[in-house]
Amino acid sequence: MLLILKVVDVVMIVLPFICVLLAVGFFTLFERKVLAAIMIRKGPNKVGYMGLLQPFSDAGKLFCKEFVYPNRANVMPFFFAPSLMLGVSMSLWILYPLNFVDMVFVFGALQFMVTAGVSVFGVMMAGWASNSKYALLGSVRSIAQSISYEIPFCLILFSVAVFILTFMFQEIMLWQESFFVLCSLYLSGISLWLISILAENHRAPFDFVEGESELVSGFNVEYSGGGFAMIFMSEYSSMMFSSIVTSVMFFGGSELLVSFLSLFFIYFFVWIRGTFPRMRYDKLMYLGWTIFTIVPLVYLMAIVVVGYVN
DSSP states (O other): OHHHHHHHHHHHHHHHHHHHHHHHHHHHHHHHHHHHHHTTSOOSOSSSGGGTTHHHHHHHHHHHSOOOOOTTSOHHHHHHHHHHHHHHHHHGGGGOOOSSOSOOOTTHHHHHHHHHHHHHHHHHHHHHHTTOHHHHHHHHHHHHHHHHHHHHHHHHHHHHHHHHTOOOHHHHHHHHTTSOHHHHHTHHHHHHHHHHHHHHTTOTTSOTTTOHHHHTTGGGTTOOHHHHHHHHHHHHHHHHHHHHHHHHHHTOOOHHHHHHHHHHHHHHHHHHHHHOOOOOHHHHHHHHHTHHHHHHHHHHHHHHHHHHHO
């Protein structure tokens, strides 16, 4: 009986992460279908009914391929980097803001910032360990981009936390009570936040880390098979959780409302990719160190001053 209870506990711990990986697979299918509609074509429709089994086919193909590596690569970091990226991405889901959980993170917003910041080390390791100029340039771009956009990223998150006086995602959800308070009061903040999470997750039009036209796929150019699949899954998992955090911070309310809004922001990621061309790298860096830093900093200072006066 004790063994059965332990097995049940392990299954209950592992099952949410399996569900996240399944959601990542169908997110890729959703993206391909939406991009196909934008380009007026069909998209994947051969494997299963309307292509619904395409994610399983892609995953099976990638993980069954041989995992080759360059002769001059640093072998241990090269193999470890995809695991690190996927592990960091999956660890974000421990912070999922359910109202009824056994473990609650009182400083969930801070933990989210810390974990999201660690993800860049996986990209840096993958680019350096590949011992390829293209991969190294992609990882250097990732580091510079992440540093530039984590500052406004953190300032906006601190503005919300200082305004509500809590770092707990559950309390931020309940405080707004479906009235979209922060979205209305901090419209410039949500605009900058959406652009910042696009840059943080290396999505178009800020996908300079991959930069196919000049870097031949960027930091993951030397990866194939299972390693490439793990990098791919980590990026999409982070995008999904960023959509949930956006819904919680600026809209809140019930879990059902947050779920629907998260789906909308997932669609937002895909729509932006199919609509806007890639920016110039110097313009991205200029935005990160000027407008995107000044506006949330001024708003944060205003909240602090008003709170001190009152």
